[in-house]
Amino acid sequence: MKRVEHATRSSHIGVALLAGTFIVLACAPFWGDRQTLRLLAEIFTFVALASLWNLLAGYAGLVSVGQQAFVGLGGYLLFALVIVLDVHPILAILIAGPIGALVAVPVAALIFRLRGAYFAIGTWVVAEVFRLLASQISVLGGGSGISLPAAAVIAMAPTRQMREFEIYWLALGITIFVLAAIVALLRSRHGLALTAIRDNELAAQSNGIDVWRIKLIVYVLVAFGTAMIGALIFLQKLRISPDTAFSVNDWTAFVIFITVIGGIGRVEGPIIGTIVFFLMRQTLADLGSIYLLMMGAVAIVVMLWAPKGLWGWIAERFGWQALPLQRRLVLKEETGGKP
Amino acid sequence: MGWVNVILQGVLIGGLYAMFAAGLSLIFGVMRLVNIAHGDLIVLAAYIALMATQGLGVDPLTSLLLVVPVMATIGYALQRGLLNRTLGDDLLPPLLVTFGLSIIIQNGLLEWFTADSRKLQAGVLEIQTFQIAQGVWVGALPLIQFIVAVAVIAGLQVLFYKTALGRAFRATSDDQSVAQLMGLDTRHVFAMAMALSLAIVAIAGVFLAVRANFDPAIGPARLIFGFEAVIIGGLGSMWGTLAGGIILGVSQAIGAQIDPGWQLLAGHIVFLVILAVRPQGLFPKVSG
Numbered sequence: 225m226k227r228v229e230h231a232t233r234s235s236h237i238g239v240a241l242l243a244g245t246f247i248v249l250a251c252a253p254f255w256g257d258r259q260t261l262r263l264l265a266e267i268f269t270f271v272a273l274a275s276l277w278n279l280l281a282g283y284a285g286l287v288s289v290g291q292q293a294f295v296g297l298g299g300y301l302l303f304a305l306v307i308v309l310d311v312h313p314i315l316a317i318l319i320a321g322p323i324g325a326l327v328a329v330p331v332a333a334l335i336f337r338l339r340g341a342y343f344a345i346g347t348w349v350v351a352e353v354f355r356l357l358a359s360q361i362s363v364l365g366g367g368s369g370i371s372l373p374a375a376a377v378i379a380m381a382p383t384r385q386m387r388e389f390e391i392y393w394l395a396l397g398i399t400i401f402v403l404a405a406i407v408a409l410l411r412s413r414h415g416l417a418l419t420a421i422r423d424n425e426l427a428a429q430s431n432g433i434d435v436w437r438i439k440l441i442v443y444v445l446v447a448f449g450t451a452m453i454g455a456l457i458f459l460q461k462l463r464i465s466p467d468t469a470f471s472v473n474d475w476t477a478f479v480i481f482i483t484v485i486g487g488i489g490r491v492e493g494p495i496i497g498t499i500v501f502f503l504m505r506q507t508l509a510d511l512g513s514i515y516l517l518m519m520g521a522v523a524i525v526v527m528l529w530a531p532k533g534l535w536g537w538i539a540e541r542f543g544w545q546a547l548p549l550q551r552r553l554v555l556k557e558e559t560g561g562k563p
Numbered sequence: 564m565g566w567v568n569v570i571l572q573g574v575l576i577g578g579l580y581a582m583f584a585a586g587l588s589l590i591f592g593v594m595r596l597v598n599i600a601h602g603d604l605i606v607l608a609a610y611i612a613l614m615a616t617q618g619l620g621v622d623p624l625t626s627l628l629l630v631v632p633v634m635a636t637i638g639y640a641l642q643r644g645l646l647n648r649t650l651g652d653d654l655l656p657p658l659l660v661t662f663g664l665s666i667i668i669q670n671g672l673l674e675w676f677t678a679d680s681r682k683l684q685a686g687v688l689e690i691q692t693f694q695i696a697q698g699v700w701v702g703a704l705p706l707i708q709f710i711v712a713v714a715v716i717a718g719l720q721v722l723f724y725k726t727a728l729g730r731a732f733r734a735t736s737d738d739q740s741v742a743q744l745m746g747l748d749t750r751h752v753f754a755m756a757m758a759l760s761l762a763i764v765a766i767a768g769v770f771l772a773v774r775a776n777f778d779p780a781i782g783p784a785r786l787i788f789g790f791e792a793v794i795i796g797g798l799g800s801m802w803g804t805l806a807g808g809i810i811l812g813v814s815q816a817i818g819a820q821i822d823p824g825w826q827l828l829a830g831h832i833v834f835l836v837i838l839a840v841r842p843q844g845l846f847p848k849v850s851g
Binding site for chain 2: 281285287289334335337338340341342344345346348349350352353356357359360472473477480481484488512513514516517519520521523524527528531
């Protein structure tokens with residue numbers, strides 16, 4: 225009997241470790257102070273953003289430097305829904321996802337005409353257009369930005385502490401949802417097609433995979449997730465402006481560094497990368513622009529000498545996978561079969 | 564006569580955009596490399612010119628004699644030492660390495676020169692104007708800038724089709740391995756292409772710095788203008804790139820005339836419309 229299995233011994237350990245980490249993190253409001261909760265929530269959003277970018281660039285080969293378009297769009301949708309339509313902030317985050325996906329369809333129709341690196345700059349132009357349009361909307365503060373009305377914030381939860389817990393759990397929940405969706409996608413039929421595209425686009429196409437369609441699906445799904453995370457980020461910040469919402473440094477440069485350092489084209493990469501990124505930030509952020517300069521240099525060094533990143537190196541050295549994703553053909557003797 | 568002036572200014576700015584674009588187009592044509600740090604290198608050239616004018620007391624146009632060779636040398640070294648290693652079938656390494664480079668240049672300039680706005684002073688040249696028709700005025704500097712842009716494009720055209728180096732560029736562009744078999748050292752050819760690209764970047768950087776204020780953060784927008792001019796004009800066509808720059812400049816000028824907030828937006832929208840209706844650009848030569 226032949227079977228395709230995903231799990232390995234290391235993935236069993238990996239999943240058990242992740243489940244344990246999840247329980248510890250879910251209890252963080254009981255053991256961590258406010259500072260810790262804020263930092264953790266920020267880490268979660270970067271894990272989610274980097275995982276989404278990894279799906280886009282690492283698997284579908286769509287190297288975008290314009291994902292800030294969807295982070296900012298999500299943020300502005302949150303503010304628009306709350307301020308103009310009086311929607312509850314948490315509901316607004318959930319609505320931001322589908323709208324982000326909807327906006328991504330015509331955007332994709334345009335920029336998919338550009339290939340490779342020109343695609344990358346095309347995504348950047350789109351983000352610039354979004355930024356310039358946002359600064360034209362006077363209801364949302366125009367170029368100088370706007371704060372979330374206090375009434376809407378208070379409506380979330382009566383006390384400040386409750387509110388902080390709520391946002392923390394929301395961040396954890398949405399990040400787990402994004403990660404679970406990515407793992408589910410990669411384990412599906414489309415995931416096999418995506419992995420094939422990652423490894424060799426031409427070969428994937430000659431095996432009958434509709435590459436263009438798969439790429440479109442991924443682009444739209446990633447926009448869905450990124451817009452939702454964007455709304456979440458600006459619910460944490462409580463203030464938005466075109467320059468912060470559509471910042472190429474915060475939402476693209478950092479995300480790319482995280483993914484490259486952690487290991488592009490592997491689900492575990494962005495998680496490892498985010499941990500490294502925040503360790504570096506906590507110790508070196510006082511250096512200001514020198515710190516950014518070092519990040520750029522580290523990314524170049526990793527790209528040239530260890531292009532598969534930290535996790536890629538570990539995975540190849542030890543054959544580990546933290547999540548059950550690889551497909552392996554298992555040949556088994558049928559037990560208790562015919563004599 | 565208001566609109567004639569507006570469009571004329573747009574055309575003249577278009578020359579500058581064409582210079583941003585020409586360097587980008589050149590290296591893409593020769594080695595399929597898109598340099599994300601292109602805009603930041605333009606700003607770097609502007610700062611080198613600033614140091615030259617302050618340190619040596621020369622005027623900006625004379626400083627080109629120093630800035631151009633310095634940038635060309637940086638280009639050769641950058642390609643030979645770093646970027647050649649990234650070239651191959653995979654598109655990710657060149658993209659991410661030049662992206663990292665962009666962050667390094669931006670923050671390096673920020674560290675060295677602070678975030679203050681700077682400008683190069685060109686003296687009387689800056690305020691001289693001519694009346695070319697009733698009510699139509701042209702500044703000396705924008706005119707020089709446009710003439711230089713046309714000369715750069717024409718020069719590139721001659722270099723590509725009339726010289727041995729141009730032949731080497733075209734050969735490696737067509738087929739790298741055959742070019743290698745014919746005895747071309749492609750690493751050297753690529754490095755020469757990058758040197759030439761950054762020589763043009765140097766000229767563009769100096770004119771940018773004379774025309775308006777600059778600071779370390781303005782690079783990416785220059786990259787985007789250059790890129791838009793390349794795509795509007797059509798990949799691989801130098802004169803198309805000049806036309807693309809002019810179209811972009813005129814769109815921005817008209818947008819700004821309608822509402823100052825629409826200056827950049829108008830340029831981007833024209834770019835997106837051309838991408839929608841004619842993705843190969845107006846004057847295409849090769850497919851990307």
